[in-house]
Amino acid sequence: MHRLTISEMARMLKQGDCSSVELTQHFLDRIETYDTKINSFVTVCPEQALRAAEAADQQLSTGSPTSPLLGIPIAHKDLFSTEGVLTTSCSKMLANYTPPYTATCVEKLNQAGMVMLGKTNMDEFAMGSSNETSYFGPCCNPWNTEYVPGGSSGGSAAAVAAGLVPATTGTDTGGSIRLPAAYCGITGIKPTYGRVSRWGMTAFASSLDQAGPMAQNAYDCALILETMAGHDAQDATSLNTPVPHYIKDLNQPLEGLRIGLPEEFFSDQLNPEINQILHQTIETLKELGMSVQSVTLPNSALCIPIYYILAPAEASSNLARFDGVRYGYRCKDPASIEDLYIRSRAEGFGDEVKRRIIVGTHVLSSGAYNAYYQKAQKVRTLIKHDFDQVFSQVDVVFAPTAPSTAFKIGEKVDDPISMYLCDIYTTAANLAELPALTAPAGFHQGLPVGFQLIGGHLEEYKLLHIAHQLQQVTDFHQQHPADFDFEEG
Amino acid sequence: MSSSSNCKLQLTHEHLKKLEKLAQLSLNDQEHQKYLKALKEILDMFDLLDRVNTDSVDHLSIQPTQSVSDLRCDTLETTNNVDALSKFCPEFNPQTQQIIVPPVIDQSSSS
Numbered sequence: 001m002h003r004l005t006i007s008e009m010a011r012m013l014k015q016g017d018c019s020s021v022e023l024t025q026h027f028l029d030r031i032e033t034y035d036t037k038i039n040s041f042v043t044v045c046p047e048q049a050l051r052a053a054e055a056a057d058q059q060l061s062t063g064s065p066t067s068p069l070l071g072i073p074i075a076h077k078d079l080f081s082t083e084g085v086l087t088t089s090c091s092k093m094l095a096n097y098t099p100p101y102t103a104t105c106v107e108k109l110n111q112a113g114m115v116m117l118g119k120t121n122m123d124e125f126a127m128g129s130s131n132e133t134s135y136f137g138p139c140c141n142p143w144n145t146e147y148v149p150g151g152s153s154g155g156s157a158a159a160v161a162a163g164l165v166p167a168t169t170g171t172d173t174g175g176s177i178r179l180p181a182a183y184c185g186i187t188g189i190k191p192t193y194g195r196v197s198r199w200g201m202t203a204f205a206s207s208l209d210q211a212g213p214m215a216q217n218a219y220d221c222a223l224i225l226e227t228m229a230g231h232d233a234q235d236a237t238s239l240n241t242p243v244p245h246y247i248k249d250l251n252q253p254l255e256g257l258r259i260g261l262p263e264e265f266f267s268d269q270l271n272p273e274i275n276q277i278l279h280q281t282i283e284t285l286k287e288l289g290m291s292v293q294s295v296t297l298p299n300s301a302l303c304i305p306i307y308y309i310l311a312p313a314e315a316s317s318n319l320a321r322f323d324g325v326r327y328g329y330r331c332k333d334p335a336s337i338e339d340l341y342i343r344s345r346a347e348g349f350g351d352e353v354k355r356r357i358i359v360g361t362h363v364l365s366s367g368a369y370n371a372y373y374q375k376a377q378k379v380r381t382l383i384k385h386d387f388d389q390v391f392s393q394v395d396v397v398f399a400p401t402a403p404s405t406a407f408k409i410g411e412k413v414d415d416p417i418s419m420y421l422c423d424i425y426t427t428a429a430n431l432a433e434l435p436a437l438t439a440p441a442g443f444h445q446g447l448p449v450g451f452q453l454i455g456g457h458l459e460e461y462k463l464l465h466i467a468h469q470l471q472q473v474t475d476f477h478q479q480h481p482a483d484f485d486f487e488e489g
Numbered sequence: 490m491s492s493s494s495n496c497k498l499q500l501t502h503e504h505l506k507k508l509e510k511l512a513q514l515s516l517n518d519q520e521h522q523k524y525l526k527a528l529k530e531i532l533d534m535f536d537l538l539d540r541v542n543t544d545s546v547d548h549l550s551i552q553p554t555q556s557v558s559d560l561r562c563d564t565l566e567t568t569n570n571v572d573a574l575s576k577f578c579p580e581f582n583p584q585t586q587q588i589i590v591p592p593v594i595d596q597s598s599s600s
Contacts, residue, residue: 096577097577098576098577100570100573100574100576100577233561236561299541301537301540302537302538302540302541304534305534305535305537305538306538308531308534308535309535316512320513323513324579325579325588325590326574326578326588327574327577327578327579328579330579330580334591335591336591336592337590337591337592337593338513339591340590340591341513342513342514342515343515345512345513345514346514346515346516349514351520354514354516354520354524355524355527355528357512357514358505358508358509358512358514358524358528359528359531361508361511361512362500362504362508362528362532363535365508365511372535372538375538375543376538378543378546378547379538379541379543379546381546381547382541382543382546416527416530416531417530417531417534420531420534
């Protein structure tokens with residue numbers, strides 16, 4: 001059953017070939033058997049899941065399922081508030097925090113009848129590119145457990161790749177859906193900023209954060225995104241525009257669509273073998289009728305420095321709420337209110353979080369604000385203009401997702417700059433508020449390689465369409481890691 | 490502070506101490522050394538910004554609020570979620586319905 005896509009599972013459920021309870025129990029059993037190898041889950045809720053599955057089966061028995069997602073299991077990144085279920089952001093600061101409410105996008109999926117199996121591992125407060133900073137220990141890549149799954153949505157990606165759940169939710173501030181999706185060989189999409197409500201999502205960088213689905217293929221991502229997306233009055237940045245029926249035109253041909261290849265992204269910083277694999281994908285897209293031309297993003301080299309100014313700046317503000325007073329970790333025997341704040345935060349946050357708070361505090365401080373924060377905001381405007389120019393010439397941008405495949409656990413943990421450079425191709429889409437998708441392109445030395453598509457504002461449908469068409473003529477998305485018994489069931 | 494203060498503050502031990510205070514964090518000696526080295530490398534990376542002239546760019550031209558299509562009405566709403574909130578407060582007095590924290594004003598030092 002774990003080899004099936006969501007649409008195949010939905011068909012089985014509708015036809016009565018299996019029940020949601022059977023499906024749910026199957027994945028719960030797999031989590032119990034295999035998750036010790038990869039540590040992708042931090043909380044599993046079997047009783048709640050089976051109750052939701054029973055409710056789904058009752059609805060299915062009426063013969064008219066309300067949603068194609070009814071009865072389908074899912075897991076959520078552990079920064080989405082889930083009422084009554086631990087929501088830790090994988091930090092000691094929130095290790096015992098149980099929210100009194102559920103995030104809007106999760107509630108939408110609940111209302112559609114999806115069955116939550118649990119919460120997935122991640123980098124602490126979504127700050128990281130490898131899922132090594134989690135308070136609950138690193139997550140491992142199912143393709144080779146000595147390697148990272150990518151981050152920060154590492155647990156979400158690894159759980160799908162290992163067949164422990166058919167789909168997950170993730171969040172993407174600088175690449176945190178796309179990078180782990182690429183490293184783990186699955187499909188993930190970061191929607192246009194504002195497409196999905198951020199209400200109930202632990203905030204990292206409020207002008208960059210966006211939630212999205214991660215699944216085995218573009219069609220399943222489209223199904224989930226259609227339900228997750230939409231206006232929310234509780235999120236002032238959520239867009240009040242209709243959500244398209246993303247699966248409607250997925251089977252249309254690709255003739256006439258134009259791809260742009262940014263010359264800056266295909267430089268010698270990219271591993272040559274990965275470059276070759278990506279160019280094979282480009283050839284396949286040409287065979288499907290797309291035309292290809294070179295484009296330029298002249299300010300793209302500045303994406304990493306401005307991202308690592310703006311995101312930490314916003315994080316330093318967002319994480320100021322964690323002070324040991326109303327919720328979260330509180331230090332023992334505080335001598336004064338100042339001692340309470342300082343020791344609760346020093347003891348509750350991990351290294352990378354503290355480092356980014358300090359960077360953010362610095363770039364916002366008097367004397368540094370103009371040179372760093374204000375300058376970065378201006379450069380962000382230039383990057384947006386670069387994309388506006390590109391999308392006057394092409395329909396989508398094709399790019400690498402990462403400069404290499406996954407790296408070994410521990411390899412970059414003491415070298416923050418090297419870690420930050422993993423995001424070299426992904427931060428541009430966040431800075432320009434544009435949608436971006438990753439899907440499998442092949443393998444290099446046994447590890448998955450992903451390609452990235454970046455689209456214009458609210459053009460998620462183009463990205464899903466192209467990825468879906470590609471997945472009709474390739475089978476990289478149907479490959480699975482060896483040690484998770486994909487041969488059976 | 491003059492508007493021409495595009496100067497970049499050098500990250501010294503003393504400045505890092507000031508940042509700790511601003512950020513309400515404290516670093517032990519080992520962390521202090523480690524962070525100082527890492528932060529200097531990160532700030533060096535930011536020097537790339539000097540490559541581009543942004544004098545003519547309006548830095549407000551890209552803001553999330555560009556995308557805001559409507560705002561909630563400014564109406565008063567009352568919520569009573571003390572029960573829910575009290576469940577995860579570190580220390581809570583159910584009789585007075587107050588969160589317990591150390592003294593804000595240190596009365597022992599008052600004259």
